[in-house]
Amino acid sequence: MAVNSEVIDLAKIYRDQFTVFNNVTYMNSCSQGALADRVRNSFETYLKTMELNGSAWGDWAGHQETVRALVAKVLNADSGEIAITTSASAGVSSLASALDFTGKRNKIVTTENEFPTIGQIWHAQERRGAKVVHIQSQPDLTVDTAALINAIDDETLIVSVTMVCFRNGAMTDLDPIIEAAHKKGALVLVDAYQGTGAVPIDMKALKADFLVGGVLKYMLGAPGVGFMFARSSTTSQLIPVTTGWFAARDIFAMDIHSYDPAKDARRFESGTPPIPALYPAASGMEMLLEIGVPQIYEYVLPLHEELREGIESLGGKVVTPAEKAKHGAMLAVASTDEHAHVAALEGEKVITSSRDGNIRISPHFYNNREDVKKVLEAFAKHKSFLRN
Numbered sequence: 001m002a003v004n005s006e007v008i009d010l011a012k013i014y015r016d017q018f019t020v021f022n023n024v025t026y027m028n029s030c031s032q033g034a035l036a037d038r039v040r041n042s043f044e045t046y047l048k049t050m051e052l053n054g055s056a057w058g059d060w061a062g063h064q065e066t067v068r069a070l071v072a073k074v075l076n077a078d079s080g081e082i083a084i085t086t087s088a089s090a091g092v093s094s095l096a097s098a099l100d101f102t103g104k105r106n107k108i109v110t111t112e113n114e115f116p117t118i119g120q121i122w123h124a125q126e127r128r129g130a131k132v133v134h135i136q137s138q139p140d141l142t143v144d145t146a147a148l149i150n151a152i153d154d155e156t157l158i159v160s161v162t163m164v165c166f167r168n169g170a171m172t173d174l175d176p177i178i179e180a181a182h183k184k185g186a187l188v189l190v191d192a193y194q195g196t197g198a199v200p201i202d203m204k205a206l207k208a209d210f211l212v213g214g215v216l217k218y219m220l221g222a223p224g225v226g227f228m229f230a231r232s233s234t235t236s237q238l239i240p241v242t243t244g245w246f247a248a249r250d251i252f253a254m255d256i257h258s259y260d261p262a263k264d265a266r267r268f269e270s271g272t273p274p275i276p277a278l279y280p281a282a283s284g285m286e287m288l289l290e291i292g293v294p295q296i297y298e299y300v301l302p303l304h305e306e307l308r309e310g311i312e313s314l315g316g317k318v319v320t321p322a323e324k325a326k327h328g329a330m331l332a333v334a335s336t337d338e339h340a341h342v343a344a345l346e347g348e349k350v351i352t353s354s355r356d357g358n359i360r361i362s363p364h365f366y367n368n369r370e371d372v373k374k375v376l377e378a379f380a381k382h383k384s385f386l387r388n
């Protein structure tokens with residue numbers, strides 16, 4: 001397939017800033033984004049402030065706010081609607097702790113496409129009275145929107161859906177689910193971890209009440225920083241009981257006799273922020289915003305298509321839905337032995353990852369058609385792993 005000539009060649013502009021390409025063909029952004037030189041330098045900046053000043057408390061608190069503002073910008077949300085957490089799990093656990101499952105409205109409707117942490121956190125709430133309902137996926141592995149909507153009733157407290165499935169790259173049709181949930185008075189949480197940085201997200205248009213993610217994949221940051229959007233107009237009455245001093249209205253009140261949580265989304269935070277990881281988080285998001293997520297999305301689409309066509313022409317089975325609206329950046333390929341397959345590809349200096357019987361190939365803006373060619377050559381060399 002020809003690459004659309006109107007799409008800016010992002011790899012041509014930015015690829016030189018990613019040293020990893022001197023060593024390997026890296027197509028594993030669904031696990032961890034490649035390290036940009038400027039993101040690498042941001043770690044140095046953190047270390048230098050430590051060497052120069054010892055501790056840099058004021059600077060650090062400022063960094064948390066910088067990261068909050070950047071996440072808000074990426075999601076087109078207000079800063080007050082963003083909690084900076086240490087993982088997506090921490091955000092969802094805090095949210096879960098704010099829900100009351102003791103009444104009639106105690107049902108959690110979720111899908112088979114969720115990341116383990118989401119299922120595990122919701123099932124943990126069974127100890128607090130929650131009932132968890134899982135909706136089977138469609139044969140094409142997308143979330144069954146009709147079945148999910150059908151399961152939402154007057155007893156549903158929250159609907160928890162993934163945006164892009166970590167296993168197969170299938171994208172969920174979120175709008176009708178959110179609309180149906182709201183009609184029944186239920187909240188909606190979207191796990192957007194596999195979408196943020198790769199798929200445009202606009203919280204003014206997407207009406208979810210909560211959305212979680214983290215910065216280490218397509219957002220170019222490092223482990224240690226997650227975030228949760230909490231819509232102020234629909235969630236301000238929810239007060240978490242999983243908490244910490246950084247969730248307090250006045251962090252510096254140092255009050256040990258009461259719980260006075262922040263009024264905005266910061267109430268979902270906890271203890272000392274992940275300071276070393278805030279530096280790369282900010283640096284990665286600044287780069288992301290400079291490039292533009294819509295531009296990245298358009299640039300990666302033809303690479304994804306080219307990978308699909310190449311794998312299929314080798315006789316391989318792509319399990320990611322083909323329709324543009326039904327997938328994110330990642331392409332999942334059925335494998336007879338995914339661990340040995342990843343290792344064989346790594347032997348060819350092609351870096352991918354695996355989940356549940358599939359190889360995950362995840363191009364980003366720094367990948368180019370030469371990378372696609374190298375990936376396909378490595379797949380051709382190890383064709384015996386392809387499963388139909």
Ligand SMILES: Cc1ncc(COP(=O)(O)O)c(C=O)c1O
Binds near residue numbers: 088115162166194214
């Ligand atoms: C869809 C999805 N949700 C959640 C996570 C993990 O979140 P956490 O930051 O809690 O480790 C991942 C990580 O791979 C993911 O792909």
